[in-house]
Every structure is written in structure tokens, then in C-alpha cells.
Amino acid sequence: MSKRQLAMVFDLNKCLGCQTCTIACKRLWTREEGMDYMWWATVNTMPGRGTPRDWEQSGGGFRDGEAQPGKLPSRKDFGEAWQFNHDEVFFGGKGESAHLKVVGEEPDWGPNWDEDQGAGEYPNAYYFYLPRICNHCTHPACLEACPRKAIVKREEDGIVLIDEDRCRGYRFCMEACPYKKIYFNHVKKVSQKCIFCFPRVEQGVAPACARQCPGRVRFVGYLDDQNGPIWKLVEKWKVAIPLHPEFGTEPNVYYVPPIAPPRFDADGNVDETKPRIPDEYLVSLFGPKVLDSLQILKAEMEKTRAGQKSELLDTLIAYEWKTMFGGLDRDPATIEWKKG
Amino acid sequence: MLASFVRGAPVEWLLDPGADPWNKARGEKLVLAATPLALQPTALVRNAWASRSYGAVGAVQVSALHNGEVLAFRLQWSDPSENRDPEDNSAFPDAAAVAFPVTPGAPLVTMGAPGAPINAWYWRADSDTQGRQVVAEGIGSSRTPDLSLVHTHGIWKGGDWSVVIARALRVEGAEPFVQLTPGAVTEYAVAVWEGSNGERGGIKSFSVGWRALELAPLA
Numbered sequence: 001m002s003k004r005q006l007a008m009v010f011d012l013n014k015c016l017g018c019q020t021c022t023i024a025c026k027r028l029w030t031r032e033e034g035m036d037y038m039w040w041a042t043v044n045t046m047p048g049r050g051t052p053r054d055w056e057q058s059g060g061g062f063r064d065g066e067a068q069p070g071k072l073p074s075r076k077d078f079g080e081a082w083q084f085n086h087d088e089v090f091f092g093g094k095g096e097s098a099h100l101k102v103v104g105e106e107p108d109w110g111p112n113w114d115e116d117q118g119a120g121e122y123p124n125a126y127y128f129y130l131p132r133i134c135n136h137c138t139h140p141a142c143l144e145a146c147p148r149k150a151i152v153k154r155e156e157d158g159i160v161l162i163d164e165d166r167c168r169g170y171r172f173c174m175e176a177c178p179y180k181k182i183y184f185n186h187v188k189k190v191s192q193k194c195i196f197c198f199p200r201v202e203q204g205v206a207p208a209c210a211r212q213c214p215g216r217v218r219f220v221g222y223l224d225d226q227n228g229p230i231w232k233l234v235e236k237w238k239v240a241i242p243l244h245p246e247f248g249t250e251p252n253v254y255y256v257p258p259i260a261p262p263r264f265d266a267d268g269n270v271d272e273t274k275p276r277i278p279d280e281y282l283v284s285l286f287g288p289k290v291l292d293s294l295q296i297l298k299a300e301m302e303k304t305r306a307g308q309k310s311e312l313l314d315t316l317i318a319y320e321w322k323t324m325f326g327g328l329d330r331d332p333a334t335i336e337w338k339k340g
Numbered sequence: 341m342l343a344s345f346v347r348g349a350p351v352e353w354l355l356d357p358g359a360d361p362w363n364k365a366r367g368e369k370l371v372l373a374a375t376p377l378a379l380q381p382t383a384l385v386r387n388a389w390a391s392r393s394y395g396a397v398g399a400v401q402v403s404a405l406h407n408g409e410v411l412a413f414r415l416q417w418s419d420p421s422e423n424r425d426p427e428d429n430s431a432f433p434d435a436a437a438v439a440f441p442v443t444p445g446a447p448l449v450t451m452g453a454p455g456a457p458i459n460a461w462y463w464r465a466d467s468d469t470q471g472r473q474v475v476a477e478g479i480g481s482s483r484t485p486d487l488s489l490v491h492t493h494g495i496w497k498g499g500d501w502s503v504v505i506a507r508a509l510r511v512e513g514a515e516p517f518v519q520l521t522p523g524a525v526t527e528y529a530v531a532v533w534e535g536s537n538g539e540r541g542g543i544k545s546f547s548v549g550w551r552a553l554e555l556a557p558l559a
Contacts, residue, residue, distance in 0.1 A: 067382070069387055069388035072430040145383075146382065172388075175388060186425075
């Protein structure tokens with residue numbers, strides 16, 4: 001176990017699925033050759049099949065402490081990087097007649113293919129957005145699977161990194177990761193994944209996905225920093241919980257679960273007796289602790305309705321943007337960045 | 341096996357598996373077996389392959405030539421599928437390697453041991469001419485200190501691979517690379533990875549034990 005652990009908390013009640021995090025990460029990290037199909041940060045609609053397709057059913061992780069075999073998702077499962085007829089539309093003089101379209105084979109899947117479909121029937125349909133990055137697990141299945149010891153977990157902050165000089169592209173890590181957050185670069189022939197923006201973190205700057213988030217969804221900090229938001233949300237208030245804890249890797253990304261609006265009954269009246277997002281579904285994602293988490297959130301909301309103050313809700317609202325980053329609040333524009 | 345001496349043979353000949361001198365080389369057929377599952381270095385690899393068969397290539401025809409400066413091996417085996425560039429995440433390239441004990445008695449089955457390194461010359465079909473030298477001192481310890489000294493080339497035709505792996509007899513450097521001398525006897529071993537079966541890393545077939553290799557004198 002590392003001496004300290006950086007972590008994130010994603011408040012699912014605030015995520016609006018705008019994909020700004022996704023693009024912030026893409027612009028910063030996955031523009032080089034072989035990376036076109038990579039999205040280290042993703043946001044998918046839940047219930048949904050996710051990215052890569054059906055990743056929740058693809059094995060890996062640990063059961064009773066034992067490493068479980070897993071699938072290698074195909075490039076198509078992740079979603080190919082489509083090529084568009086940009087030249088024709090923008091530079092071919094046909095701007096008014098040609099429409100933007102995918103060139104080549106008509107795609108039947110992509111990294112956000114089932115966006116906003118969700119589940120349930122009108123008027124009780126429901127969905128929420130689930131942002132995901134590498135979980136920088138305390139018990140990383142990828143690291144333990146690699147026969148070349150090409151994956152390290154940093155002592156000082158628990159960030160999990162792939163050493164591309166040691167990696168030989170065997171992809172055992174990809175099989176082992178139950179969250180399927182590792183991509184294979186077919187040009188460089190190495191595996192690649194989210195690096196928790198460690199070059200930024202080392203300069204006191206929060207990861208790009210968190211800093212760019214317009215919804216103030218993503219909290220950052222050390223798990224043991226009692227002045228930071230992570231400790232408050234995870235340890236003190238116990239409202240932020242990991243995704244699929246049963247995978248056994250002890251993720252360090254935590255989620256504040258979604259509270260859906262109430263249901264309508266057959267007569268069109270508000271029905272508070274049953275939640276719109278079925279409890280069983282949330283339990284299937286976050287384990288039984290999600291019910292405790294929801295109860296705590298609801299109780300604190302009641303408190304504020306009664307005019308009382310709530311440290312928890314104040315933290316989640318994040319009145320002061322900079323307090324979301326556990327001290328990693330330096331402005332990246334004040335740093336001269338050099339490509340190493 | 342005798343590595344015949346071919347006076348004045350240019351390296352380009354040696355690197356051409358179809359070149360004339362190879363037809364005269366006396367080789368041997370090695371029976372290969374899957375590496376032991378229990379010795380795979382990680383639990384994921386052991387568990388993932390516990391019920392999967394590997395070591396798909398069961399035999400390889402080996403011959404060797406040297407020109408006094410460079411030693412070349414030609415490995416030939418039957419393989420219905422040519423796996424070069426892995427186009428998808430579940431596809432892997434075919435590969436082969438020749439290994440030597442750097443310290444006499446270095447164990448092959450464990451990829452050497454601490455203080456008893458082995459040195460492998462490695463070819464992989466997705467980077468056909470980019471040979472590698474691998475050094476290992478035990479399971480899971482292999483590293484690649486050199487990308488320039490091993491020369492490789494493979495040709496797949498009609499269901500057969502013919503792969504040449506060559507290196508100078510003597511090379512510089514502080515790494516435990518094997519140093520070879522004409523007229524001397526050493527040992528070698530072979531490993532083959534069948535890409536279409538997902539074989540990579542320790543999941544491969546190998547010659548189980550070291551084989552004698554005599555480098556013909558410069559006569």
C-alpha cells in the first residue's frame with residue numbers, strides 16, 4: 001500500500017453529461033499516434049452498456065482474493081475513431097449541400113452509443129451519467145497481472161502508471177482490469193491508460209478532467225487529508241462509495257450516488273413510496289452501502305429544508321470552486337510546461 | 341547441433357532464410373512443450389490459462405551457420421496462420437527466440453536464476469527486423485537491454501514460418517550477453533509463441549532443456 005493515496009469523488013447528482021472532462025483529457029493526453037480510439041476519461045449513460053461495451057460483464061478483478069480471468073475488449077467494443085468527410089463539408093465548396101457523415105463502414109457502436117437511453121417507461125423513465133477514469137486502485141489487478149512488472153503504484157500518491165519502456169504489449173493488464181480502463185496502442189504496441197495527470201499533480205495542479213468540469217462534479221485530494229473534500233465525503237460522511245466494490249480492487253474513485261426525482265403513479269400523482277431509480281439497480285453498481293449513502297444525503301437535505309446548515313451539502317455544492325481540489329488548486333497557466 | 345562455418349558469407353545471406361547456405365546446414369528437429377503453468381509469474385496468467393491449452397507449436401526445425409563473426413539460426417515450424425500485426429486487442433503476433441546460458445548451468449525452465457543469467461535473442465512478427473536481446477535472471481525478471489545487435493527476419497509461406505535470428509559472436513557491453521567462440525561448444529534453447537492462440541510472455545512452447553551447440557572452427 002502506498003504511503004498516501006490521491007483520490008477523486010464524482011458527485012453523480014451534478015454530472016450533466018457534457019463530456020467536457022472527456023475532451024479535456026483527450027486534448028491533453030490522447031492525441032498521439034495509436035491513441036485515436038482512446039478515451040481515458042469517459043462519461044456514459046446508465047443504465048447502459050458503457051465503454052467498452054458491456055465492460056461490467058467482462059471479468060477480471062478478484063474474487064475471494066483470487067485473480068479472475070477477463071476478456072480483452074475489441075477496438076469496436078471501445079468504439080473506433082470514426083473518420084468524417086471534413087474536407088468535403090468544410091473545404092470542398094459543398095458546405096450547403098454536403099452533410100457531415102462518417103466515411104467508410106457505417107458504425108454500429110461507439111464510445112457513447114446509448115447516450116440518454118437509460119431505462120424505465122414514461123413517465124418514470126430514468127437515467128444518470130457515470131463518469132469514469134482509471135480507479136488507481138489500492139489493489140490494482142493490472143499491476144498484479146503484469147509478468148514484466150511494467151506497472152507501478154507510486155509510493156507518494158498511489159497513482160498507478162504503466163512504464164512504456166518495460167511494457168511489451170502482452171495485455172494481461174487489460175484482461176485483469178475489471179473496469180476495462182486500459183487501452184492498447186496498436187502503433188506503439190504498449191498499453192496506455194489514465195495517469196491521473198501526474199505531471200500536473202506534481203506541480204500542484206488538479207487533473208484536467210476535474211479542473212475543467214463546469215458542473216463542479218469532480219473532487220480531488222488525498223484520502224487522509226482531513227481538511228480536503230475527499231476525506232470528508234468518503235471517511236467522515238460516508239456518502240462517496242466505490243463503483244463495483246465486489247471487483248475486489250479497492251478503487252480510489254468514489255461516487256456520490258444519484259437521487260432521482262420521485263415517481264408518478266398511474267393517476268399521474270407523485271408517488272414517494274418507491275424510488276424512480278430502483279434500489280436494486282444502484283446496489284448492483286455500488287453495493288449495499290449505496291442505500292446508507294442515499295439515506296444520509298436525504299437526511300441532510302431535510303436538515304437544510306428545515307433551515308439548518310449541512311457541512312455535507314455545503315461541501316457537495318462546492319461554493320468555492322478551489323476548495324474542490326484538496327490544495328491542488330494552482331492555475332496551470334502560471335506554469336511553463338515542457339514536454340519531457 | 342553443429343553451426344557450420346561458411347567462410348565469407350555476408351550477413352545478408354545469413355538473414356535470408358531461403359539463401360543457399362541454409363540448404364546445406366545440418367540441423368536438428370526439436371520437440372517443444374508448453375512452459376509449466378505453475379511457473380507463470382502472476383496469478384492472473386496462471387488462472388487465465390489453467391483451462392486453456394498453450395504451447396501450440398510442438399516442434400521446430402533448427403539449423404545454424406556462422407561466418408566467423410556472426411552466428412545465425414534458422415527456425416522453421418508449421419503454422420497455418422501468419423500473425424504479424426495484431427489488428428485488434430485480442431490478437432497477438434507470432435514470435436520466436438533462441439536462448440543461451442550466460443553462466444554455465446543457468447536453469448532454462450526458470451529463465452535463469454539470480455546470479456545465473458540467460459541471454460535470449462528474440463524475434464517478433466510485428467517488428468520483423470527489430471530483433472531484441474533479452475536478459476533474465478529468473479521468472480518474471482526478463483528485460484530488454486539491447487534493440488540493435490540482434491538481426492532478424494521471418495518469411496511465412498504456405499503454412500510454414502522460416503525465421504532467421506542472428507547476432508555477432510562477441511558483443512560489447514556490461515550486460516550479461518553470451519560471448520561465442522568458433523570451435524567451442526555451448527548450449528542453446530528455443531521458444532516459440534503462437535500468436536493466434538494468444539501466446540505471449542511466459543505462455544509459449546520451449547525446448548524444455550538446453551541442447552549442445554558446437555560452433556565449427558574457422559578452418
